Amino acid sequence: xxxxxxxxxxxxxxxxxxxxxxxxxxxxxxxxxxxxxxxxxxxxxxxxxxxxxxxxxxxxxxxxxxxxxxxxxxxxxxxxxxxxxxxxxxxxxxxxxxxxxxxxxxxxxxxxxxxxxxxxxxxxxxxxxxxxxxxxxxxxxxxxxxxxxxxxxxxxxxxxxxxxxxxxxxxxxxxxxxxxxxxxxxxxxxxxxxxxxxxxxxxxxxxxxxxxxxxxxxxxxxxxxxxxxxxxxxxxxxxxxxxxxxxxxxxxxxxxxxxxxxxxxxxxxxxxxxxxxxxxxxxxxxxxxxxxxxxxxxxxxxxxxxxxxxxxxxxxxxxxxxxxxxxxxxxxxxxxxxxxxxxxxxxxxxxxxxxxxxxxxxxxxxxxxxxxxxxxxxxxxxxxxxxxxxxxxxxxxxxxxxxxxxxxxxxxxxxxxxxxxxxxxxxxxxxxxxxxxxxxxxxxxxxxxxxxxxxxxxxxxxxxxxxxxxxxxxxxxxxxxxxxxxxxxxxxxxxxxxxxxxxxxxxxxxxxxxxxxxxxxxx
Amino acid sequence: xxxxxxxxxxxxxxxxxxxxxxxxxxxxxxxxxxxxxxxxxxxxxxxxxxxxxxxxxxxxxxxxxxxxxxxxxxxxxxxxxxxxxxxxxxxxxxxxxxxxxxxxxxxxxxxxxxxxxxxxxxxxxxxxxxxxxxxxxxxxxxxxxxxxxxxxxxxxxxxxxxxxxxxxxxxxxxxxxxxxxxxxxxxxxxxxxxxxxxxxxxxxxxxxxxxxxxxxxxxxxxxxxxxxxxxxxxxxxxxxxxxxxxxxxxxxxxxxxxxxxxxxxxxxxxxxxxxxxxxxxxxxxxxxxxxxxxxxxxxxxxxxxxxxxxxxxxxxxxxxxxxxxxxxxxxxxxxxxxxxxxxxxxxxxxxxxxxxxxxxxxxxxxxxxxxxxxxxxxxxxxxxxxxxxxxxxxxxxxxxxxxxxxxxxxxxxxxxxxxxxxxxxxxxxxxxxxxxxxxxxxxxxxxxxxxxx
Numbered sequence: 001x002x003x004x005x006x007x008x009x010x011x012x013x014x015x016x017x018x019x020x021x022x023x024x025x026x027x028x029x030x031x032x033x034x035x036x037x038x039x040x041x042x043x044x045x046x047x048x049x050x051x052x053x054x055x056x057x058x059x060x061x062x063x064x065x066x067x068x069x070x071x072x073x074x075x076x077x078x079x080x081x082x083x084x085x086x087x088x089x090x091x092x093x094x095x096x097x098x099x100x101x102x103x104x105x106x107x108x109x110x111x112x113x114x115x116x117x118x119x120x121x122x123x124x125x126x127x128x129x130x131x132x133x134x135x136x137x138x139x140x141x142x143x144x145x146x147x148x149x150x151x152x153x154x155x156x157x158x159x160x161x162x163x164x165x166x167x168x169x170x171x172x173x174x175x176x177x178x179x180x181x182x183x184x185x186x187x188x189x190x191x192x193x194x195x196x197x198x199x200x201x202x203x204x205x206x207x208x209x210x211x212x213x214x215x216x217x218x219x220x221x222x223x224x225x226x227x228x229x230x231x232x233x234x235x236x237x238x239x240x241x242x243x244x245x246x247x248x249x250x251x252x253x254x255x256x257x258x259x260x261x262x263x264x265x266x267x268x269x270x271x272x273x274x275x276x277x278x279x280x281x282x283x284x285x286x287x288x289x290x291x292x293x294x295x296x297x298x299x300x301x302x303x304x305x306x307x308x309x310x311x312x313x314x315x316x317x318x319x320x321x322x323x324x325x326x327x328x329x330x331x332x333x334x335x336x337x338x339x340x341x342x343x344x345x346x347x348x349x350x351x352x353x354x355x356x357x358x359x360x361x362x363x364x365x366x367x368x369x370x371x372x373x374x375x376x377x378x379x380x381x382x383x384x385x386x387x388x389x390x391x392x393x394x395x396x397x398x399x400x401x402x403x404x405x406x407x408x409x410x411x412x413x414x415x416x417x418x419x420x421x422x423x424x425x426x427x428x429x430x431x432x433x434x435x436x437x438x439x440x441x442x443x444x445x446x447x448x449x450x451x452x453x454x455x456x457x458x459x460x461x462x463x464x465x466x467x468x469x470x471x472x473x474x475x476x477x478x479x480x481x482x483x484x485x486x487x488x489x490x491x492x493x494x495x496x497x498x499x500x501x502x503x504x505x506x507x508x509x510x511x512x513x514x515x516x517x518x519x520x521x522x523x
Numbered sequence: 524x525x526x527x528x529x530x531x532x533x534x535x536x537x538x539x540x541x542x543x544x545x546x547x548x549x550x551x552x553x554x555x556x557x558x559x560x561x562x563x564x565x566x567x568x569x570x571x572x573x574x575x576x577x578x579x580x581x582x583x584x585x586x587x588x589x590x591x592x593x594x595x596x597x598x599x600x601x602x603x604x605x606x607x608x609x610x611x612x613x614x615x616x617x618x619x620x621x622x623x624x625x626x627x628x629x630x631x632x633x634x635x636x637x638x639x640x641x642x643x644x645x646x647x648x649x650x651x652x653x654x655x656x657x658x659x660x661x662x663x664x665x666x667x668x669x670x671x672x673x674x675x676x677x678x679x680x681x682x683x684x685x686x687x688x689x690x691x692x693x694x695x696x697x698x699x700x701x702x703x704x705x706x707x708x709x710x711x712x713x714x715x716x717x718x719x720x721x722x723x724x725x726x727x728x729x730x731x732x733x734x735x736x737x738x739x740x741x742x743x744x745x746x747x748x749x750x751x752x753x754x755x756x757x758x759x760x761x762x763x764x765x766x767x768x769x770x771x772x773x774x775x776x777x778x779x780x781x782x783x784x785x786x787x788x789x790x791x792x793x794x795x796x797x798x799x800x801x802x803x804x805x806x807x808x809x810x811x812x813x814x815x816x817x818x819x820x821x822x823x824x825x826x827x828x829x830x831x832x833x834x835x836x837x838x839x840x841x842x843x844x845x846x847x848x849x850x851x852x853x854x855x856x857x858x859x860x861x862x863x864x865x866x867x868x869x870x871x872x873x874x875x876x877x878x879x880x881x882x883x884x885x886x887x888x889x890x891x892x893x894x895x896x897x898x899x900x901x902x903x904x905x906x907x908x909x910x911x912x913x914x915x916x917x918x919x920x921x922x923x924x925x926x927x928x929x930x931x932x933x934x935x936x937x938x939x940x941x942x943x944x945x946x947x948x949x950x951x952x953x954x955x956x957x958x959x960x961x962x963x964x965x966x967x968x969x970x971x972x973x974x975x976x
Contacts, residue, residue, distance in 0.1 A: 040639045041639070047872075050872070050875070051606060051879070056877070056885070057881075062891075063743065064743055068775070070775075070778060074647065076870065076872010076874060077872065082866060086636070089632040090617035090618050092629075092630075093617040094621065095616050095618070097617065101622055108620065114575065121583035122590060123584055124796070124797065125796055128589060131587065134927055135586065137586070139582075149566065164658035165853075171852065175696070175700075207852050208700045250553055252554070282553050283557070304859075306618055307623040307858035309860055341942075342942050342943075355696030357662075357693065357696065359787075360689070364799055366799075375578065376526070391541075395540060413549045444622070464529075500629070500631050501826040506627075508825065510836050515813065515820055515821070
């Protein structure tokens with residue numbers, strides 16, 4: 001493992017000069033291709049514009065007394081300055097196009113550019129959400145076709161397409177559950193959330209007005225079925241489970257959990273963020289799930305763009321489907337796809353909709369991308385996606401469990417992600433130090449300190465779009481920093497040394513928040 | 524299967540390393556009965572780039588694109604020209620394929636952009652602080668209502684009747700969680716918004732008043748009067764803006780006393796996209812409210828060498844840490860749309876934005892004057908920015924469909940927005956932007972002459 005690879009790069013080579021970034025100063029602060037870029041507000045001017053627009057005419061306006069008199073304070077740049085400003089900024093970002101993004105529970109996989117091309121076709125990109133429906137049959141077909149495949153792949157009954165992100169989808173699912181309970185006159189107040197669930201789950205349930213109670217995990221990292229059963233009762237509205245869970249494990253007892261929850265009159269919400277590990281292999285509907293959101297960026301490769309936009313369609317069981325939000329699409333026997341809104345919901349028997357999640361129909365630009373991805377992979381490809389994602393994660397787990405503690409390694413194969421802990425690190429060195437040292441090796445760090453059930457957690461998710469060679473190189477890098485952490489290499493405490501910025505002071509940012517640029521000359 | 528790099532030889536070698544006999548052994552924890560053995564029903568096998576592109580192009584061509592019609596739709600989504608550089612920048616892989624900037628040392632590109640974006644939005648809205656964006660205008664509106672509840676600890680929400688009905692629906696939907704009481708009426712088809720009626724509904728239990736500016740009928744409410752009345756009762760004024768270009772021509776909500784300003788940023792840089800992804804904007808006038816704001820925030824700080832840098836900050840307000848105590852479950856923003864907005868806004872600059880706004884307004888005035896000459900058409904409002912309401916004397920839904928049959932996208936009928944309200948049925952919302960030509964206006968006017976005859 002410690003041999004140089006083909007590029008001559010030598011894993012585990014100690015950093016020669018820990019403070020290389022403080023080497024000889026340059027006048028500009030630039031370092032060859034690593035360029036410092038001032039803020040837009042420091043280089044732009046309110047009189048500069050990069051767009052040719054006509055001078056306003058002298059005609060009277062119809063803005064009444066509200067015509068703007070005060071300056072706005074928006075500097076502009078010419079077109080070449082604009083392109084250069086943002087291109088320089090772009091070079092200070094890590095991205096999946098540059099390398100592996102091992103963020104367990106979050107995940108970035110290859111973003112195919114065909115998806116981008118399709119999303120920009122004028123018939124999808126340049127249509128208005130309120131155009132007469134007769135002018136948008138193709139757009140409605142895209143939504144309906146994607147909805148159909150999401151239902152098929154999950155073995156569910158219906159789907160709400162409009163939620164704008166995974167957490168928004170969680171709210172949608174909980175609202176469906178609440179609406180279904182209210183419809184039968186049942187005012188349950190408690191939502192159970194296992195320790196192995198995503199952090200958004202309890203936040204969602206609390207936001208939805210429910211009391212949240214934790215359910216412990218077993219020593220092997222799964223929901224404690226007996227503890228769950230013991231807590232079920234007439235006050236429990238739902239159980240929110242993440243499966244595969246955040247320890248990277250498949251919840252073996254999922255069917256038994258669902259049966260117990262249903263017998264107690266509650267509903268099962270499944271966080272489907274990790275669906276990519278089981279797509280084409282298992283259908284959550286067959287395990288008794290009532291509602292599950294699907295993060296399209298994760299399973300179906302829509303780009304994440306430095307933090308959104310996301311898209312979180314929610315698949316629903318037969319019991320919950322009547323309560324899904326408006327609008328949605330429906331294909332009638334004649335093959336025509338209809339848009340179902342407030343106006344015609346009764347015509348489709350959808351009279352119990354709980355309302356709207358968002359102004360329009362959801363993330364159309366993400367739907368086109370996800371459908372393109374599903375059709376590109378096809379039935380054989382999607383199944384292979386899950387198998388390769390799981391294979392890659394287990395390969396990482398087994399390649400590193402001699403150097404990093406893998407608390408749930410003996411619990412069975414991991415699914416989409418491998419979980420390690422900081423057990424065995426030298427005194428004073430933390431998971432954070434290891435993560436920052438990994439940056440110096442050219443990698444984005446893994447998810448840290450999550451899940452909370454493991455001390456100093458490191459959650460590594462490679463996804464299916466990494467090659468064996470890419471995994472091997474990553475494993476070498478992670479192995480070397482793990483060895484340094486165990487050996488007590490103090491230089492890790494000041495990492496990263498080679499990134500565009502050294503370790504940033506997050507405490508100062510929170511204590512004295514500076515959230516907008518203020519002209520120092522105006523102060 | 525061009526997206527999957529592993530070869531069969533790789534798979535064998537890796538299985539051997541893992542100590543698993545075959546792929547099925549990795550799924551041993553999945554109960555046998557639940558495992559799928561057969562193919563996914565009806566889904567074809569993998570397809571080439573050429574084949575998929577062809578299929579999607581055929582679907583795309585079934586839709587009437589705005590560029591191929593005389594186009595007058597608005598009501599919360601507007602068609603503007605987006606400079607080519609904007610799409611070039613957002614397609615750079617370092618922006619497009621980056622994740623949330625949780626590791627600030629290698630995400631300064633996204634973070635600096637967000638800091639600049641926050642500053643641009645705050646200034647546009649006349650506010651102290653803006654966040655790093657939200658899902659869209661309608662969800663930002665709901666989050667503002669929820670925030671007002673946290674700030675004032677009151678439960679009564681007064682929505683203007685002239686708030687976009689979909690926004691009102693989202694607020695009502697989400698209020699089921701928080702048990703906020705919502706007071707909301709439909710708008711009356713009159714030239715000026717009913718400020719007095721709105722103010723009369725504010726009482727000591729009111730957490731906030733929500734007013735759209737310009738409103739759903741294109742009218743321009745005087746915000747200062749409402750702000751004063753709200754503040755007198757200890758309520759916050761939330762102002763919703765669905766057309767940010769308007770703020771190049773009209774006073775900002777912040778300078779008229781709004782406490783929270785939210786809106787849809789889609790107009791600048793993002794494009795129509797049949798409703799999403801869009802860009803929620805969110806700002807507060809008073810910096811002391813920052814810790815009650817939802818969503819992500821990017822803040823300035825320094826690194827270990829004292830160099831300026833940026834990080835996501837104040838995230839303890841969110842789902843990351845406090846679990847059930849979180850004030851919001853949101854864990855993403857609309858980063859890429861925020862980038863598009865910021866690049867477009869940078870290209871415009873103040874001078875460009877003002878010119879763009881005045882050009883929109885000039886063409887809208889021209890369109891209103893021309894449509895007023897069509898027999899049977901009357902223009903409702905005398906003040907507006909780039910969108911106004913006309914009355915047709917008959918059901919506007921039918922007129923819109925007849926216009927669409929002629930390849931004209933003539934506006935949004937109020938019947939589409941208020942399906943259960945006959946009193947509004949003859950109203951048509953007409954939006955005009957710099958992409959509208961005088962020839963388009965003539966096409967609409969002469970088609971209306973025939974359709975209404």
